[in-house]
Amino acid sequence: MPSLELILALAMLVSLTFYVLMGGADYGGGVWDLLATGPRAKAQRELIAEAIGPIWEANHVWLILVIVVLFTAFPAAFALITTVLHIPLTLMLIGIVLRGSAFTFRTYDSRQDDVQRRWGRVFSSASLVTPILLGITVGAISSGDIRSPAHDFMSVFVWPWLQPFPIAVGLLALVLFAFLAAVYLTLDTAEDAQLQDDFRRRALISWAVAAIVAVAVFFLARTEAPDLWHHLQQSWHLHVAAAVLAAAAVWTLFKRSYGIARVCAIGQVTFILWGWAAAQYPYLVRPDLTIFNAAGPHSTLTLLVMALCAGALLLFPSFWYLLTVFKTRHAASESDTK
Amino acid sequence: MDDLLIARCQMGMSLAFHIIFACAGIAMPLLMVIAEWLWLRTGQEVYLTLARRWAKGSAILFAVGAVSGTVLSFELGLLWPKFMAFAGPIIGMPFSLEGFAFFTEAIFLGIYLYGWERVRPVTHLASGILVAVSGAFSGLFVVIANGWMNTPTGFRLVNGQAVDVDPVQAMLNPAGLPETLHMLIAAYSATGFVVAGIHAWLLLRDRTNYFHRRAYALALVLGGSMALAQPLSGDLLGRMVATWQPVKLAAMESHFTTQPCAPLIIGGIPDVDSRRTSCGIEIPCGLSLLAFHDPSAVVRGLSDFPRGDWPNVMLVHFAFQIMVLSGSIMAALALWGGLIWLKRRALPDSTLYLRSIMLAAPLGIIATEAGWMVTEVGRQPWVIHGVMRRHEAVTPMPGLVVPFLTFTVLYLFLAGVVIWLLYRQIAHSPYVSGYSAADQGQVS
């Protein structure tokens, strides 16, 4: 029987994984909105909006769940992270606010092109910035530079995250989100071969960029996050799995087997994330806080595990239903594009 | 200004912004569901149009509510890390449950807003009901957490550490339920009045538009009935405060000297130095009667407590008066409308009444904001009543004025856009004829 701390840490990891796979793709959609080009730019944007519209709010809640489990079960870690990473988290929040509201404003504002373009630009630039800051946060808690506030402003509140390693992780997050979005969108374009090709090309390009950034992150870790680097080597099988799935993803994209490509891409990103998590274990915030010394009292942990189990029973069927309603396409429902 | 003060301002500003969208998030789904149910039952198109129109407007509010709520979950730590380090394990439970309420809310909202053509009507209505129920639950859980800050239970304090933590006991804190009840009623009545006010304004321009008549009627019934219930739940809450937070009660009532048969002071300007309230109307024994339902009960005054434990008496007293005044006006309007209906069996649509409802539209929101000022400022200097003071909770991060100003500007901008977009939608509202036929109950 794994300890309660481990169960709750895994629950956070699962929730983060869903956030990356679902919410991440919504950000990635925003990136492709920003980069929409060519004769079909407008069609691309409409497709992205239609794909994100019904689900982004629900996908976003995965992040809330990570946060509430973090502060309920591991309050010391929450306090330290929000203190030391005040600046990147605040910037991330601004990105979250602008992304969500600009997207909605665009949907409900006037159909005029210039109005649409203005909101579109806010929405898509916020979609670009937010994942980087999310990645920076993850990079900063892994790199072993965070200690409780002690010295001067810069070394407490800035240098722990304004470093090559966290920034590289931020870029990796961005590129992976864009990759996921492009792969998913190839499936949403089954009726339009040209549009599908647009996203196939984008998936392949972002795959290549992701591969380069991933390797860069890996080697940066060696000097910048030595302890993490050390543990990364112990979880090698997860990285191998990620690499194999990445190869399969690119192969199936070449072959235009989009359904399989999606499964491979999901697997690839999941194993990258889990590879990081395995190397980070048992730390929440390096070098001082682990899931054991940051945990709250037993009574809370027990109750929280029970609540999460009950909640999961409610949650997964509901999510499944949401996805079947919107992700199974029927021609009749090509709803009015106003 | 020092960073502590700015942190307080930022917290208050963010919450004051969020609560407006939260109220809409709780009450609008209920209105939409009622309209849609009436459509399914009567087959009248006007109700379907109404549900879809309301859904369109609410979609904007939901999105802003979701993002501003996300800001809050982080701000709890960004501004008050030591509070969260202490309180997280004790009171994190309702927040976690709230997380699941958000999930069901957001999931079924997606189906409700985007699924009109994709699911069967009954399924669609059921999704709406789930949204309405989850909205109420998310309000319930978060206010229970706030209740714990006012009346902390479920742990023992030993050398500044919480031991014997019992999250269930913490959720059952004495303030939680009365606060939740009051807050949910506030959300329904405030939203009901805003919606009724908007449609009253449009009816003043054209009394025959059946669309606005039905919208106005539904919103008025919801807002009005809740406005009648609100003073009752306020009384329940007030008595809870009198028992558990006597300093807050004394500040609310600007009551300085401990005495039996304490007078109720209406209006008035408290002077904390001379410990007197000037220019108020005094109702003899009124406070004892209200707070303990006993005219001879002793009500403790501020002088009984160390000066360092007083909140800002002026602000708390003033905010309390505003809330009660707004609530009384709303209840009076509801009574008046009810009497008209009883007498004439018809929608109260005289110009005078419509104008009053239009002017009363913001009262519920004003009362909600004022009520939260009472609760939150009245708890000061404590973050957790009797356990942790605000300066023990605040982040060591300097320069908080930067995020404070950034979020203020951002929220002002969002508020402006939301108002503009809603105005656009309202200005384009449909005309539906056939009101006279419907008034006689022979609807096609």
Ligand code: HDD
């Ligand atoms: C539509 C909104 C509205 C209206 C009409 C009223 N209130 Fe209220 N009141 C609130 C909205 C509100 C609120 C914003 O929802 C608060 C803040 C915290 C809470 O739980 O409810 C609140 C707080 C609050 C508190 C403080 C609770 C605490 O500090 O823990 C008291 C004693 C009352 N109310 C009493 C009343 C009375 C006697 C009213 C009689 C008319 C009244 N309220 C009308």
Ligand code: HEM
């Ligand atoms: C949405 C309606 C609410 C409004 C308008 C509101 C308003 C405020 C205000 C004005 C302050 C600053 C008080 C001061 O320092 O003088 C404050 C503080 C605070 N509120 Fe609320 N509040 C609301 C609901 C809640 C809820 C539901 C919670 C938590 C469960 C909460 C948690 C806090 C915390 C942690 C602080 C900071 C600590 C403190 O200053 O006491 N608030 N709020």
Ligand code: HEM
């Ligand atoms: C009295 C105070 C509050 C009430 C009644 C309330 C209620 C609500 C409701 C009904 C929603 C959904 C609204 C919508 O989508 O339009 C919402 C959203 C949200 N609230 Fe609040 N809230 C309050 C205060 C807070 C506080 C203090 C926090 C922070 C801990 C918070 C966190 C959130 C979050 C994270 C969301 C977004 C959920 C999503 O992504 O859909 N709320 N709140």
